[in-house]
Amino acid sequence: MEIRTKLFAGIITTGVLLAISGFLLYDQISKVGRSFDEVQRQATPSIIALGELKSDFNHLVAAILAYAVHPEQMHEDEIERSKEQLQASYDRYAELETDEAASERIGDEIFSLLVIGDGMVEIAQGMPAAHNHAAPAAGANASTDHAPAAAAVVGEDHGHGTAAAATAAASGVDIEQLHATLGDFGEQADVVRFEIDKRIEANFDQMQAKQTAVLSDIASGTNLTVLLTAAVVGTVGGIGGAVTFSISKRVRQLGRVANAIAQGNLGEKIATAGSDEIARLAANFEQMRKSLVQAQEELKGRNQQLEELNAVLENANIELKKLDRLKDEFISVASHELRSPIHPILGYASMARDGIISSKEALDIIHRQAQRLQRLANDILDVSRIESGTLPYSMKKMDIHGALVSCVEAVRPSVAAGVSLETDFDSAHEDMEIAGDRERLSQVFMNLLGNSVKFTKKGKITVASRLLLSPPSADRGNGTKKIEITISDTGGGIPADVLPHLFNKFVTKKVGDDVAHGTGLGLFISKAIVEAHGGRISAYNNDTGGATFKIELPAAANTAKEEGAQTPMPQQKTAAAR
Structure with a gap:
């Protein structure tokens, strides 16, 4: 039975005063319910959307880093898919976000990171950075106001494959520039994460502020109800007292649980037995608590994914250092192998020219050293053909x-x-x-x-x-x-x-x-x-x-x-x- 029905019998005997008390109580409870509906409808979806945006952003970062280490077609395809997912996540977030400046700021930072990421991909491929990117456009539509993920697109086809990337590395890709760009990329990624985390924290603060206001309304409504009920206790007798006691008890219990939720304790369930307004309010509270628990679990999962991506980044740095060391070793050895034949060639050619030794003797030595140079060139060419799968065989x-x-x-x-x-x-x-x-x-x-x-x-x-x-x-x-x-x-x-x-x-x-x-x-x-x-x-x-x-x-x-x-x-x- 609803509270209004229970109070109706008392209204007949208590008159206008009890009717006012019942009306004010119902109005206060409805306001509280609408407040929590607003929290559930706006704050919680916005936090979840930010979590999805952060996850898709981290996935894109990992895909770009994977392509920088192993520039293969599948990694390039993964980058494009990640951009589309990031665009979709950003559109959902922008539709829910009430702070347009905050969403535009996050979009601008993501766009800047994509520009650096495209440059790093191009460096890994050994190609000049010459792509143009359009900044996110401002407007009323959320899907076009904040579209950094879709605006920063790669203008050329980079599908050279693993073999071509390895060939470019052997031919002298600027690893130092790649290191520098990787540092810029990491710093910009941290800026994006900071902006997203800051907005998540702001939404949590906004939600807690609304919860505090709702709790204040609950306390005020409870006190008002108690005062009005006390005024008519003498006339309503046992019915009025029983109804008031029931309402006060459940509202106070709900307030205690709401305080616990506001302090971060989401483990205590809220009783939702009954079919009156208080029961519906308790049900709204419980639904909100479950949504917060779900959001908290999702954030934990996102943090775990972030830790895993950080581990991938560390491994990528190790691989880049190893590649840099191998490049230096090869350059050192190759330069020695190139210089070793050249000095005898020049020396014996000079002695033959000056008549110190015979031309035949000089030509024999020059021929042997030239063959040594030819073997070095053939080895490098064979490696290139092996890695591209084009080394010919006559079986x-x-x-x-x-x-x-x-x-x-x-x-x-x-x-x-x-x-x-x-x-x-x-x-x-x-x-x-x-x-x-x-x-x-x-x-x-x-x-x-x-x-x-x-x-x-x-x-x-x-x-x-x-x-x-x-x-x-x-x-x-x-x-x-x-x-x-x-x-x-x-x-x-x-x-x-x-x-x-x-x-x-x-x-x-x-x-x-x-x-x-x-x-x-x-x-x-x-x-x-x-x-x-x-x-x-x-x-x-x-x-x-x-x-x-x-x-x-x-x-x-x-x-x-x-x-x-x-x-x-x-x-x-x-x-x-x-």
Whole structure:
């Protein structure tokens, strides 16, 4: 039964005074209900919209940072999707925001960050920053008043892919400029987060102010109700007293819970039993409490996402520093490799010109040094083609032993005195064939043999081969055949810290007393060539000293009889390229 119905019987006997009391009480309760409806309708949705805006903004920041580290098409697509999501979130927020200046300020800061982000994407691609962006337009429509996410668009197609980005980095992308832009990007992102957090805090303060005003109205209405009820207690008797006591009790209980909510205690539920105005007011309070709890949980989730994005940013910084270090190492090594042949060329050319030495002797040395320069240029070109997937191969059946013998004889004159160069080929299968590019595989063999010759000052270098047969299975029938080629030496071995990264680019280290000159590209190129032939390459240190490189290649059909094939060697701890 409603309060008005309960009071009607008392109005008949108490007259106008009790009627005024009932009217004022009902009006006060209605005002309180409307106040809380306003809080629920405006403040809470605005806070949730700001939380969604902050989340979409953080997602866009992470997408831009991911593209700066790995400029791939999927990251560029993610940036565009994130911009659209940010635009949608901003439009929803702008429709709910009553402070137009605050929403425009947030929009301007997001626009500034997108300009910096686009510049950072362009730097990562090795392209000049020449895009034009339109600032958010001012107007009456919220969807166009505050549209920084849609206004800051990228004017050109950046879909070069991972391979093209890596090629640009190898060609000299300005990493220092990228670092500087990343710093500006981080500072602007902090400004945007600050503006959003400040607006969230302002909405919370506004909501709490409204709650305080409502609580004041509740207290005033309660006191007024008590006074008016006391004035007619003598006439209304038991009915009036019971009604007043019930109203006062529930209003005070509601006020206590409202105070607890205002102080940040959202865990206490509000009783909503009944069907009168007080019960509906309590239901509004409870709905508001649930909305605040939901908003609080969402904010916690957003904060967790922010922490994760900060971790991604830290990892991105680490990767950029590592890339910067590798770039410096490569420039240092490449400059040394370029200068080393140039000085002899100039020197012998000068001596030949002055008649100090014969032209033939000078030309021989100049020719060798020019070949060294040509190998360096070919290595850099091969790396570029490997990363873009355009390295050409001419696959034909070839005599693997013939290629090995040619390479062994080519390096034999370079072997140090006191070092023997031996071969141990599978005599039962000397005619072993594979389907491959003889020139590219010879490039691999020459690189591995050259490393062994360079780092072996005594002992021996052994080149061996044998035919392996994998165990039979239901899907392979009698098993597959592979040719295993090993190049072992008794040199200084491979340092433990280099072994896990041996087949990466730019890996050059001092081994023993020898300084390993070179660009650090040979093993990277060798790995790519072997894998292109369906094989694998690995390396490990020998127990007796030195190192062994092992290459496994699929044998051509009818290479050898299965009964003559050997089983694979036991696995050793290796640096493998699969």
